[in-house]
Amino acid sequence: MHAQVRHARFSLIVIGVATLLSVGGYLVALNYLGPKRASGAIGFLGLAGLMGFAGLFYRRRPGQTGVVMDERDSQIRDRTRLGAAMLVLFGFWGVVCMGTWFWFALRYGADAKEIFTIGIPVYWLPFLYMGSAILFEAVWSASILVHYGFGGKDDEA
Amino acid sequence: MKPELKNNIRRLRFDHNGITQQELAERVGVTRQTIIALEANRYAPSLLLAYRIARFFGVQIEGVFQVDESER
Numbered sequence: 001m002h003a004q005v006r007h008a009r010f011s012l013i014v015i016g017v018a019t020l021l022s023v024g025g026y027l028v029a030l031n032y033l034g035p036k037r038a039s040g041a042i043g044f045l046g047l048a049g050l051m052g053f054a055g056l057f058y059r060r061r062p063g064q065t066g067v068v069m070d071e072r073d074s075q076i077r078d079r080t081r082l083g084a085a086m087l088v089l090f091g092f093w094g095v096v097c098m099g100t101w102f103w104f105a106l107r108y109g110a111d112a113k114e115i116f117t118i119g120i121p122v123y124w125l126p127f128l129y130m131g132s133a134i135l136f137e138a139v140w141s142a143s144i145l146v147h148y149g150f151g152g153k154d155d156e157a
Numbered sequence: 158m159k160p161e162l163k164n165n166i167r168r169l170r171f172d173h174n175g176i177t178q179q180e181l182a183e184r185v186g187v188t189r190q191t192i193i194a195l196e197a198n199r200y201a202p203s204l205l206l207a208y209r210i211a212r213f214f215g216v217q218i219e220g221v222f223q224v225d226e227s228e229r
Binding site for chain 1: 179182186188190191200202203206
């Protein structure tokens with residue numbers, strides 16, 4: 001199986017586990033600790049840092065001959081990365097920024113200027129950033145798996 | 158419709174003592190998966206890779222790759 005496929009699968013598993021633990025932990029702790037303390041469970045998202053070990057997949061193993069990445073792999077990596085970046089930029093941030101504005105305009109009318117000034121807790125900002133970064137990694141990894149036929153198509157001779 | 162790049166890599170491999178996909182991949186500096194994708198016409202190689210493959214088989218690039226005009 002290609003190194004990029006193993007990398008993509010590893011990233012999706014790490015993201016899945018980190019998301020599950022943080023959301024699940026928050027929901028479980030919500031009943032016992034209240035929303036403020038339960039939000040500590042979001043710290044499980046830090047597990048996403050394990051993706052940093054993905055570089056190990058590109059190591060040449062003992063006895064392995066040939067190249068690990070070639071021009072086609074680089075092309076797939078670049079194309080999927082660009083696609084994922086565009087989706088996060090226009091999808092995620094489009095929904096967060098434009099969607100919020102549009103929802104307010106629909107709900108309160110375009111003239112309700114005083115309601116258009118909203119405040120969000122400042123600690124949401126890193127979560128928004130981390131959320132978009134994790135979404136980017138997830139979309140990128142899923143696109144790579146699609147390009148390689150989930151690891152099976154390219155191994156058929 | 159987009160013209161499709163076809164190739165004779167599989168036939169040329171068998172004509173060259175049945176060299177395996179892995180051996181060919183190592184000789185031209187790509188992964189076996191790329192040779193598989195090439196043989197299945199799922200990937201159009203760079204000019205450099207096309208040249209390396211043609212040189213390995215000792216033929217012109219046109220002897221390995223052809224544009225399928227009927228797809229136009």
